Amino acid sequence: MGLLKLLKSQFLCHLLICYVFLVSGIIINLLQICTSPLWLVSKQLARRINIRLGYCISSQMVAALDWWSGTECTLYTDPKTSPLYGKENAIVVLNHSYDIDFLCGWAFCDRFRVLGSSKVLAKHELSYVPVIGWMWYFLEIVFCKRKWEEDRRTVAQSLQNLRDYPENYWFLLFCEGTRFTPKKHQISMQVAESKGLPTLKYHLLPRTKGFWVTVQNLRGTAAAVYDSTLNFRNNEVPTLLGVLNGKKYHADLYVRRIPLESVPEDEAECSSWLHKLYQEKDSFQQHYAQTERFPGPAVSSPRRPWPLINWLFWACLLLYPLGLLLAQLTTSGSMLAISVAVALCSAVSLGVRWMIGQTEIDRGSNYGSKEFPLNNN
Numbered sequence: 001m002g003l004l005k006l007l008k009s010q011f012l013c014h015l016l017i018c019y020v021f022l023v024s025g026i027i028i029n030l031l032q033i034c035t036s037p038l039w040l041v042s043k044q045l046a047r048r049i050n051i052r053l054g055y056c057i058s059s060q061m062v063a064a065l066d067w068w069s070g071t072e073c074t075l076y077t078d079p080k081t082s083p084l085y086g087k088e089n090a091i092v093v094l095n096h097s098y099d100i101d102f103l104c105g106w107a108f109c110d111r112f113r114v115l116g117s118s119k120v121l122a123k124h125e126l127s128y129v130p131v132i133g134w135m136w137y138f139l140e141i142v143f144c145k146r147k148w149e150e151d152r153r154t155v156a157q158s159l160q161n162l163r164d165y166p167e168n169y170w171f172l173l174f175c176e177g178t179r180f181t182p183k184k185h186q187i188s189m190q191v192a193e194s195k196g197l198p199t200l201k202y203h204l205l206p207r208t209k210g211f212w213v214t215v216q217n218l219r220g221t222a223a224a225v226y227d228s229t230l231n232f233r234n235n236e237v238p239t240l241l242g243v244l245n246g247k248k249y250h251a252d253l254y255v256r257r258i259p260l261e262s263v264p265e266d267e268a269e270c271s272s273w274l275h276k277l278y279q280e281k282d283s284f285q286q287h288y289a290q291t292e293r294f295p296g297p298a299v300s301s302p303r304r305p306w307p308l309i310n311w312l313f314w315a316c317l318l319l320y321p322l323g324l325l326l327a328q329l330t331t332s333g334s335m336l337a338i339s340v341a342v343a344l345c346s347a348v349s350l351g352v353r354w355m356i357g358q359t360e361i362d363r364g365s366n367y368g369s370k371e372f373p374l375n376n377n
Contacts, residue, residue, distance in 0.1 A: 005246060022131060025130065028056050029131060032054075050139055051167060064243055072250045075255065076294040078296065084257065087168060088222075089168055090171070090257075091225045092105065093227050094173070094174055104253065109172075111301045114167075114168055121214070159217035162218070202282050208271035218260075222260055224260050228254070229253070229255075231251070252294055
């Protein structure tokens, strides 16, 4: 096990993993572009194909978490409602405290077979980013510019387009709008005090308008809200770089199913409902801090082999020709060829570091800073 742990920490392994991800992602993006004419003939068939192509990209990251890192996830939920997971459309409300909470959300989706069709509310700029952003574009991800007057109409229209989606999906929503940091928390609680709202210890104030628009446009399509609260044992602060280094974490996820009809339709009442939900989420985190577990029973949700099988397929397809190419370049004796090989490795390395940087909290959005105040509308 010591040798395997050492191997996982080697930069060359990271480079190969990320090479497979980036190159396979570009290939899949091109395949997605090729489905464009099909949308004119059969929209639903094009959607189903893109769900599977999207899964080929996102499941590679889940494989890194589940199989390379070996991270364990204990699910705390009501055994009576867990059989519904994956069999209905749902809005999943997640807390936003860790670099990899999005990845844990994806792993949750995969265990209930909705990873390929899962949706998020993402920054508009991401739609231009190859691999993930382009994949999301063809999966009809909802993009926003964080300018409410513009977003209100475009987000509502994007959500309406999902009403005839051919497969079950989860809409993952980070209502806090940005990752938790002490600075943002301080500013957010100042806003809470100014508005007479109860302060939160473990969360930022939720952004209520986006949640209300989501609920209103998915009524009759989504069946429930899955209130999800994530934490990691031993006060660990996981990072994507840690996952890439093979570091094993243990995540605890508390999920409770709330029927969508119990969420008020009136905007003001819906806003109050969401604030109350976050007060309850805060109490769950307080319970976890005191007992190192969430309330309720733990339910088995084993990792699936398909993310690993998918990654192995792409690795076999792409690493063999890469090895032949590098061997030919380095044995040719040509300084130009060797320079090309070094430049290729350097480009992949820079691309990898950039992508990892986008997940780090200290590189995250300025949303909620002094310059970009939280108004929680």
